[in-house]
Amino acid sequence: MIHPIVRYGDPVLETPSKAVEKFDEELQTLVADMFESMYAAQGVGLAAPQIGTSRRVCVIDVSLGKNLEAKIVCTNPEIIHAEGEQREEEGCLSVPGFRGHVARPQYVTVRAQDAAGKEFEMRGEGLLARAFCHEIDHLNGILFITHLSILKRDMIKRKIRKLKKAGDW
Ligand code: NI
Numbered sequence: 386m387i388h389p390i391v392r393y394g395d396p397v398l399e400t401p402s403k404a405v406e407k408f409d410e411e412l413q414t415l416v417a418d419m420f421e422s423m424y425a426a427q428g429v430g431l432a433a434p435q436i437g438t439s440r441r442v443c444v445i446d447v448s449l450g451k452n453l454e455a456k457i458v459c460t461n462p463e464i465i466h467a468e469g470e471q472r473e474e475e476g477c478l479s480v481p482g483f484r485g486h487v488a489r490p491q492y493v494t495v496r497a498q499d500a501a502g503k504e505f506e507m508r509g510e511g512l513l514a515r516a517f518c519h520e521i522d523h524l525n526g527i528l529f530i531t532h533l534s535i536l537k538r539d540m541i542k543r544k545i546r547k548l549k550k551a552g553d554w
Contacts, residue, residue: 386418387425388436390478392554393528393545395437398479401526402432402439405460408502412442416458416500419444428478430516432523435479443520447512457507462497462521471511475519475529483541485533489515 391397405412415438423431423444432443441461448455469491476484493514496506509517519529530538548554 386421388418388422390422390426390431390481391435391437393480393530394549394554397434397437397439398523398528399526400434400439402434402441402524404441405498408460408498408500412460413500415440415442416444420446420456423478424450426478429512430520431478432520434523434526441524443524445513445516445520447516458500459495459497459517459520460500460502462495462517462524464493464517464521465496465506466492466494466508467514468492471515473515475515477519477529480528480530480541480545483530483544485530485537485541487515487529487532489518493517495521 415433419431419433419436422436429447429449430443430445433440443459445457446455467490470488471491472486472488474484475487491514492508492510494506494508495517498504530541545554
């Protein structure tokens with residue numbers, strides 16, 4: 386089922402998510418819904434709070450659905466190693482229409498559990514490393530705009546306030 390993407394301003398996006406303990410049917414449905422919602426919104430990653438569920442689950446596919454093997458499910462993920470630096474433009478489905486340059490590690494290694502609860506480690510480079518950092522930030526209640534300069538962040542917040550007033554957010 387495709388869920389609407391929660392937008393900046395909803396407190397769920399700034400609340401740390403709870404750890405997943407049960408790898409049951411409900412979790413499988415959540416994961417399937419997250420992939421569906423992410424592809425519908427043409428994103429490369431989605432975290433559970435973005436569809437209103439405060440659980441430590443994220444899905445990533447930097448191939449945008451072109452490569453089945455690129456589908457990644459991370460529950461309870463943590464970054465156990467980071468290396469190098471990249472500085473690229475970043476956006477977020479929860480902050481549509483706004484982008485900004487964010488410094489991230491060039492390589493990260495993530496330890497997580499898959500949808501069945503099996504632990505794995507995965508190393509990501511470039512866009513995948515960025516996606517891991519961005520999605521794990523979401524699970525900690527942190528949005529990419531937090532990493533922008535105060536000036537840029539305030540400008541985005543001001544514009545969003547205007548959009549809200551006009552009923553366009
Ligand atoms: Ni995001």
